[in-house]
Amino acid sequence: MSAATGARVGVIGGGLAGITAALRCADAGFAVTLLEARPRLGGLASSFRRGELDVDNGQHVFLRCCTAYRTLLDRLGVTDLVTLQDRLDIPVRMPGQRPGRLRRSRLPAPLHLAGALVCHRPLSVPDRLRLVGAALALRKVDPADPATDAVSFGSWLAEHGQSRRAVDALWDLVGVATLNATADSASLAPAATVFRLGLLTDAAAGDIGWARVPLGRLHDDAAARRLREAGVQVHTSTKVRSLERTGDGWQIGSEREGERVEETVVDQMICAVPPTVAERLLPAAALDLPQGWSTTLGSAPIVNVHVVYDRTVLDVPFVAGVDTPVQWVFDRTEQSGLHRTHPAPAQYLAVSLSAADDLIRTPAARLREDMLPALAALLPAAREARVLDFFVTREPHATFRASPGSGALRPPSTTRTPGLFLAGSWTGTGWPATMEGAVRSGNSAADALLSAAGAPVRTAEVAT
Numbered sequence: 305m306s307a308a309t310g311a312r313v314g315v316i317g318g319g320l321a322g323i324t325a326a327l328r329c330a331d332a333g334f335a336v337t338l339l340e341a342r343p344r345l346g347g348l349a350s351s352f353r354r355g356e357l358d359v360d361n362g363q364h365v366f367l368r369c370c371t372a373y374r375t376l377l378d379r380l381g382v383t384d385l386v387t388l389q390d391r392l393d394i395p396v397r398m399p400g401q402r403p404g405r406l407r408r409s410r411l412p413a414p415l416h417l418a419g420a421l422v423c424h425r426p427l428s429v430p431d432r433l434r435l436v437g438a439a440l441a442l443r444k445v446d447p448a449d450p451a452t453d454a455v456s457f458g459s460w461l462a463e464h465g466q467s468r469r470a471v472d473a474l475w476d477l478v479g480v481a482t483l484n485a486t487a488d489s490a491s492l493a494p495a496a497t498v499f500r501l502g503l504l505t506d507a508a509a510g511d512i513g514w515a516r517v518p519l520g521r522l523h524d525d526a527a528a529r530r531l532r533e534a535g536v537q538v539h540t541s542t543k544v545r546s547l548e549r550t551g552d553g554w555q556i557g558s559e560r561e562g563e564r565v566e567e568t569v570v571d572q573m574i575c576a577v578p579p580t581v582a583e584r585l586l587p588a589a590a591l592d593l594p595q596g597w598s599t600t601l602g603s604a605p606i607v608n609v610h611v612v613y614d615r616t617v618l619d620v621p622f623v624a625g626v627d628t629p630v631q632w633v634f635d636r637t638e639q640s641g642l643h644r645t646h647p648a649p650a651q652y653l654a655v656s657l658s659a660a661d662d663l664i665r666t667p668a669a670r671l672r673e674d675m676l677p678a679l680a681a682l683l684p685a686a687r688e689a690r691v692l693d694f695f696v697t698r699e700p701h702a703t704f705r706a707s708p709g710s711g712a713l714r715p716p717s718t719t720r721t722p723g724l725f726l727a728g729s730w731t732g733t734g735w736p737a738t739m740e741g742a743v744r745s746g747n748s749a750a751d752a753l754l755s756a757a758g759a760p761v762r763t764a765e766v767a768t
């Protein structure tokens with residue numbers, strides 16, 4: 305029997321961070337209750353039904369180096385529902401140009417990308433040569449050094465000989481999608497983490513993975529099943545309103561459909577909610593941060609434009625765009641179950657638009673006017689195709705804003721209040737706001753809680 309048996313843990317928030325933390329604590333023998341405001345689990349990485357179509361709230365990808373997220377997928381029993389490339393391969397499209405690709409070779413890092421970059425036609429030959437120096441210098445940047453967080457990625461790239469064109473056609477191609485910020489507005493610290501871990505250290509690290517099913521099947525259905533099997537009490541549609549310290553424990557006040565529900569009393573707490581909610585719920589002295597820190601940290605939006613065509617217009621799972629407002633385009637036909645209502649060859653594409661400050665309030669009709677011609681310019685078959693459906697999903701608070709200085713506003717998983725721990729992709733994981741960061745934060749919070757409770761900490765296995 306575990307040392308933790310009988311001790312009660314409350315987890316607020318059923319995103320990836322909360323799911324991970326709850327499973328880890330339950331596996332260690334705690335009696336866990338998870339409270340989630342929405343009717344479903346999965347938080348910012350979820351899906352919903354639109355008529356007969358399963359729609360993700362936004363296209364999500366992960367990399368082979370996302371070992372914590374992949375370990376969670378294993379724990380949820382859904383690894384067979386995702387695809388992971390054998391070799392990093394990014395088809396690149398530019399209007400009026402022959403298709404290109406960024407594909408790694410079998411050489412060790414960083415040589416694995418040399419061939420692809422030498423042939424990256426959007427860049428001039430001098431720009432391609434200057435990439436080498438910057439890539440080697442980036443390998444030496446220490447993301448954990450506070451001075452790194454004070455600098456913008458864009459200014460660092462400029463200092464290292466990168467032209468505007470190189471930033472637009474290469475660094476931002478990868479950086480905007482992973483940091484949800486352009487190089488000019490991003491902190492060097494998370495940018496260095498992404499490029500070093502994903503592209504510059506281990507050749508296989510940057511291979512891209514994605515779900516072959518709606519995200520809800522992974523992060524809601526499978527997670528709910530595994531949590532239940534682990535003995536976690538999951539209460540969805542339950543919004544936490546208050547968190548009170550009572551003697552040695554915590555009293556959680558919440559409501560369901562606007563009605564107060566009986567308070568939950570626990571011994572230890574993990575708060576895995578967005579930053580603004582955490583600041584509201586946490587005792588004032590819990591964090592070593594100035595009042596209003598969550599507003600200062602801020603958030604950044606992502607918009608997805610969804611288009612159903614009457615025919616196949618994209619013959620690969622995804623492409624990245626250069627010299628176009630279209631950033632990344634994904635084939636969503638299989639995941640969405642499109643052919644339940646629109647027979648083949650109809651195809652459903654999602655255009656993922658990160659760092660979308662300029663687009664988050666743009667009306668759908670205007671996005672349609674802009675995006676359909678842009679898609680036709682990249683995908684010749686789209687010029688003749690009929691659009692059967694067009695809609696937009698918007699996540700105004702998709703990630704925290706990874707600006708210079710944001711690192712100092714990302715607290716660790718431990719707080720100054722005993723028995724209270726924090727999780728969430730916005731906490732101090734060193735990673736940008738990603739699924740990997742969320743799962744790592746859930747693991748850190750669980751590790752800290754287990755160690756404070758004197759329970760054995762079994763570091764989660766890492767997928768290879």
Ligand SMILES: Cc1cc2nc3c(=O)[nH]c(=O)nc-3n(C[C@H](O)[C@H](O)[C@H](O)COP(=O)(O)OP(=O)(O)OC[C@H]3O[C@@H](n4cnc5c(N)ncnc54)[C@H](O)[C@@H]3O)c2cc1C
Pocket residue numbers: 316317318319320321322339340341342345346347348349361362363364365366542543544545576577578581606607699701702703727728729730737738739740741742
């Ligand atoms: C459109 C989009 C595209 C993205 N693309 C990628 C990608 O390609 N790759 C990648 O790795 N990451 C991507 N991300 C980021 C990734 O989804 C997030 O970093 C991650 O899912 C965050 O998980 P979390 O558990 O930290 O937070 P959240 O998912 O925000 O979970 C917090 C949970 O707390 C709940 N909650 C809030 N208030 C309360 C309350 N009072 N009481 C109870 N519950 C409450 C919320 O409902 C939510 O479920 C994307 C995000 C978006 C929005």
